[in-house]
Amino acid sequence: MRRKEKINAPTTRYQGSKRRILPWLETIFSTLEFNTALDGFGGSGSVGYLLKSMGKEVTFNDLLKSNYQTGVALIENNNITLNESDINHIFNEQSSHNSNNTIATIYEDVYYLDKENRLLDNLIYNIETLSDMYSGAELKYKKALAYHILFQACLAKRPFNLFHRKNLNLRTKTVKRSFGNKKTWDKSFQEHFRNFNTEYAKFIKSNDKKNKAINQDIFSVTGKFDLVYLDPPYSRKHHNSPQNYAEMYHFLEGIMNYNNWEKNIDLTRVHKPFKCTKSNWNSDLTKNFDALFKKFSNSIIVVSYGNKGKPSIDTIVKLLKKYKKNVTTISHPYSYKLNRNNGIGYREVIIIGR
Template sequence: MLPWMQNHLSGLEYGSVLDLFGGTGSVSFMFKQMGKRVVYNDHLQFNHLIGKALIENDNVHFPEAEINNLFTGVPETDFIRNNFKGIYYTEDENCELEVVAGNIRKLRAGSYKQALAYYALFQACLVKRPFNLFHRANLSIRLAKVDRNFGNKTTWERPFEELMTRYIKEINSAVFVGKEKCRSTCFDALDAPVNVDLVYIDPPYLFNTRGNETSDYLRCYHFLEGLARFSEWESLIDRETINFRMAPEQKNRWIDKESIYESYDLLFEKFRDSIIAISYKKGGIPSVEFLRKQLKRHGRRVSTKTCHYKYALNHQNGNASKNREVLFIAE
């Protein structure tokens, strides 16, 4: 959907962009390629590191000759092996993660080189997981000897070193000098900087008819957040959960059906002097009509564009007619 989105946003007058819920960084990357001054933002530390490596970084590459060094040595801790045995990865893989995560922590803290290594580690961890998530203790899905009609068993079983080598090469090839200086920040959406021409909003999607487990990104990616915040990890774990998720440090207003309406109102007021672009899906909470009315109440001229899309695992996800991306442009 990026070319479709770029087509509709390229005609607007703006030089700076805040990608408020930055996530994977793909939209920020698009804006950087367009020559904009991009502020990538995400409240999760692991995503902030992805933004640092991919968006803020202009010219640093991870030396491919040093990849093997990340896997050399013995584990300095047994934290992952003790806490996540049999949950996400095999015992050998947990030991390997202890080694590589420890070696990444030895790189200069806050450096682009370290951020690049973290990017590769996070991507490797994701592709070795069924559904690319950490919301359930389901290593058994990967290891079971059964006929399969989903997933990628071949990738799940590839060694971490092979996968990290792939992703280091991938991100090295994506590093380029932006026309304007870009940066990565780590704020809650309502605390993010406001001095930008355009704010792009792609919030967690709240389903109207079923649960919202996958809308809670800390729940889904807590293991990656733990790797990014290793020294704090033990104190953040909710040991009442079967898969040792992180306990939220504060209420997440963006996945709460009661507070979400007020949250949007506060957001629209906060960015009253910026163009607002919202990427949304039909059938969610709040409704498309609510968002349109709310933007107009804030004095905006609103236009909407729609585009059909497919999901990765289940292309139509039950009802193809509902799988439409809505792009709000509020000037």
């Protein structure tokens, strides 16, 4: 974008989010005729939220349970927010004697300070006990929003906003820093939570459509959609497998599987990742793309991809042409916030099949 364009979508710490190029994507979507849309790899929810704001009936899908909560909170939810009473309940320290100590026990000196680990155990217990105050759809959306906000707070307090390695020392050691934001890392969970809650409350609104979030492998999704948007993990040069988001955000998946967390941890690795549900989106990406294009051949297909990804743009275009008569590509300069050097020469490419 040559000029600063307003991005009317919630902020996110999620790697790979398309939030910064939403104005460009909106321009592209505006040229297509559709009423219903599937965001097949929903992730941060940024594109799903854009489609919702454009008045489309949106189905948000993601295999990760943590991302599913984001879809429920921001896409499916039309009017439920967290009030002061809810936040006071979530941060009620009096309930700490009732909560488990899974995080405090397993993740000592891995991701957060000891007192923060104990707090997280308590916050999860308190979010679950929102059921003492609410029921039905209201409870569903209150909990989803609380978890989504908690996830953003967890990411904000992590170096690189990830859980890919044991590196709490980057935050705690006293050295001159060339990266990161120690002030943000050291801000309390409650302050982060309240700030994110204030922000997200402004974005929760209805578009008068029946939007929904689902938690499935992309190959299991059923239904008819005018448009299918696909932003899948892909391999980069020198790598044979697609980027593993479950590996980067396994801690958030652990939170969503709290009662079974301890039984599903890989203790052979120092950062103790949670063993997430395996995706069928595997190393044979050419075969995967072909299968997806065939599956959604009756829909307008919009693929978001990187010009340095594997398989190549040319390969994807060739595959899409098997099912679509009209295939076009549009590109845009793009670099990741945390690693701008890695983004030299990188372009986001939109491939449209009609």
